[in-house]
Amino acid sequence: xxxxxxxxxxxxxxxxxxxxxxxxxxxxxxxxxxxxxxxxxxxxxxxxxxxxxxxxxxxxxxxxxxxxxxxxxxxxxxxxxxxxxxxxxxxxxxxxxxxxxxxxxxxxxxxxxxxxxxxxxxxxxxxxxxxxxxxxxxxxxxxxxxxxxxxxxxxxxxxxxxxxxxxxxxxxxxxxxxxxxxxxxxxxxxxxxxxxxxxxxxxxxxxxxxxxxxxxxxxxxxxxxxxxxxxxxxxxxxxxxxxxxxxxxxxxxxxxxxxxxxxxxxxxxxxxxxxxxxxxxxxxxxxxxxxxxxxxxxxxxxxxxxxxxxxxxxxxx
Amino acid sequence: xxxxxxxxxxxxxxxxxxxxxxxxxxxxxxxxxxxxxxxxxxxxxxxxxxxxxxxxxxxxxxxxxxxxxxxxxxxxxxxxxxxxxxxxxxxxxxxxxxxxxxxxxxxxxxxxxxxxxx
Numbered sequence: 443x444x445x446x447x448x449x450x451x452x453x454x455x456x457x458x459x460x461x462x463x464x465x466x467x468x469x470x471x472x473x474x475x476x477x478x479x480x481x482x483x484x485x486x487x488x489x490x491x492x493x494x495x496x497x498x499x500x501x502x503x504x505x506x507x508x509x510x511x512x513x514x515x516x517x518x519x520x521x522x523x524x525x526x527x528x529x530x531x532x533x534x535x536x537x538x539x540x541x542x543x544x545x546x547x548x549x550x551x552x553x554x555x556x557x558x559x560x561x562x563x564x565x566x567x568x569x570x571x572x573x574x575x576x577x578x579x580x581x582x583x584x585x586x587x588x589x590x591x592x593x594x595x596x597x598x599x600x601x602x603x604x605x606x607x608x609x610x611x612x613x614x615x616x617x618x619x620x621x622x623x624x625x626x627x628x629x630x631x632x633x634x635x636x637x638x639x640x641x642x643x644x645x646x647x648x649x650x651x652x653x654x655x656x657x658x659x660x661x662x663x664x665x666x667x668x669x670x671x672x673x674x675x676x677x678x679x680x681x682x683x684x685x686x687x688x689x690x691x692x693x694x695x696x697x698x699x700x701x702x703x704x705x706x707x708x709x710x711x712x713x714x715x716x717x718x719x720x721x722x723x724x725x726x727x728x729x730x731x732x733x734x735x736x737x738x739x740x741x742x743x744x745x746x747x748x749x750x751x752x753x754x755x756x757x758x759x
Numbered sequence: 760x761x762x763x764x765x766x767x768x769x770x771x772x773x774x775x776x777x778x779x780x781x782x783x784x785x786x787x788x789x790x791x792x793x794x795x796x797x798x799x800x801x802x803x804x805x806x807x808x809x810x811x812x813x814x815x816x817x818x819x820x821x822x823x824x825x826x827x828x829x830x831x832x833x834x835x836x837x838x839x840x841x842x843x844x845x846x847x848x849x850x851x852x853x854x855x856x857x858x859x860x861x862x863x864x865x866x867x868x869x870x871x872x873x874x875x876x877x
Contacts (some may be wrong), residue, residue, distance in 0.1 A: 520866060540813045542862070
């Protein structure tokens, strides 16, 4: 049951990031790049938008399914320790009588709004500005609200509030960066088709803009990481000797690797665009970053269900 | 080398954040204290935890020296504190078993005993 919970979390984090990243990428990177290269109305741009719409819709569907699975897996995990309660009853109590459940209800409303934004209007259009904004804002709220499913949500006092804000920013930054890698990769794939040269002109602008977004994300991830580390100071030495701690170190290493690759992309490869070699390397690097990002999500999903091995005077599960 | 190295070093030190597994409510202190001996049977058992609790899924059972339940009704929960009123007057060893769900959805449980002297 713990494995199912971790899996549901992983798919939910990944798909929510996928939706948020794609929405933000379209809003801040793709459309401005198309406007600058004056190809906003071209067939290539429409083809790209259609693909992006597919990413958004698939991500949305996965997020709804995995969000439901998360709730049910959690209910099953809680319910197994209450002798008399049936699984269905537990799920309802969880949804209606706990903070987690109330957050999930609020997120369901957000998902409803996002559904309207994603399925009304044609997939090839840029859509009205209102629709783009609605998509981006609801997606960001869906990502950030995941903070209420984590440690910070249960922390009392002012420290708890600071922790919560840090977590919200951490999640949104991660969504912007990790989630943006897929639409970026898509741009490379479509732009390198010989039959379609007009997208190639957008690569340099788009990569630069995404790189700036990435820089802001990394800065936010580091700053919020600092805050959360400070809040947890004292537990850190204990972290380093447990399975939990080792997983966390792995997360940090993966993050460092992503930042290293992103630095190479920005400092060495982007200036050389649109040379073919630079395009190929950037394309490959982006996919490597994507794989590393998914590994981080997998680790975070497991970390969130692991008990800390630090206390021996009680059983935990 | 340059910016990448600095960033990597910083990352190694700093990205411990976003930690969500320190999310278990640990028993901070209890009244009567764990393993203590008190003069008279207490009116209630009060448990304080390290995290806020979910009332819907947090319980406590207190059994008296002869094995019977001495807590009355559902315990009251306010933030990190759970209190169970008792109807107890016998001297002897009392067992407290608690099972809680923290607001961030992790369950913890534990048990301890205290004595009421003659």
